[in-house]
Amino acid sequence: MLLNSLHNPWYISELHILIRLLLALLLGGLVGFEREQSNHAAGFRTNILVCLGSCLLMLLSMYGFAAFVDEPNVRVDPARLAAAVITGIGFLGAGTILFTGKSITGLTTAASLWVVSAIGLAVGAGFYFASGITTFMVLVTLWAFNKLEKRYISSKKEQLLKIRASDVSQTLRSMNGLLADKKIVIRKIQLEDCENDGNIGLVMLQVYVTLPKSEALLALLDQIKQLEGVRWVSSE
Structure with a gap:
């Protein structure tokens, strides 16, 4: 062969x-x-x-x-x-x-x-x-x-909101009302002190939310920034 x-x-x-x-x-x-x-x-x-x-x-x-x-x-x-x-x-x-x-x-x-x-x-x-x-x-x-x-x-997307606030209770109540009005679902919330960052008295809130596709993220961040007690906000 x-x-x-x-x-x-x-x-x-x-x-x-x-x-x-x-x-x-x-x-x-x-x-x-x-x-x-x-x-x-x-x-x-x-x-x-x-x-x-x-x-x-x-x-x-x-x-x-x-x-x-x-x-x-x-x-x-x-x-x-x-x-x-x-x-x-x-x-x-x-x-x-x-x-x-x-x-x-x-x-x-x-x-x-x-x-x-x-x-x-x-x-x-x-x-x-x-x-x-x-x-x-x-x-x-x-x-x-x-x-x-x-x-x-993919009509919905998940976002992580990081918020520094001085009054946690007031911030949570105000933010909960704001998100409920916009039909935004809160998946998880984490709290931690910001003392290591030199921001004594402030608390970091990490809020995992599911945003409707029609919801504008920048507009939402601006509205959260206007809430009482909120010093700083960002998203990931």
Whole structure:
């Protein structure tokens, strides 16, 4: 059996290797371009490298050990490196997930990296239609569905309000009435002294609230600043 035979499943020409690597670069770049436009951690180059590396490992797994196929006691599994890629990409994706104390961000970026690695593996295996249509679906999900989610699903957003006040009881009563009138839900309140900051006699209120989408944050902060006893207010 000749390794340079086109009918040999363990052989691939250099031209087809180049085509698959270029296609992986293109498809990974399309997803990366969308992530770059949205200012995410894993952007244009990161997605290209993930897709290109996955494609190369798939090619290596399928064709890189063709010389050992006919060796006795050697069992060649074309999917062995692909399984390692799927496991290993989780560590890269985990690095894009951030916990800020009140929310978790980066899950979509981590998921996109995982999908891009799968696209690279599919290109490396020669599944051009599957990899192409998957790239199209990923772009639709990241772009079109994101706009739909912001408009129709994400109608509320959580904010952390930090308030320094001299009269906690009065401030809480006034703020509770203000937020109730605006139908703003209070999720959690934390109190701590500000003595370490040189503001003796002041108390820091950390108020976690859920704002309706229509509520203007700057206008709300200005109204809280006007409440009796409030010295300083900010949001995160």
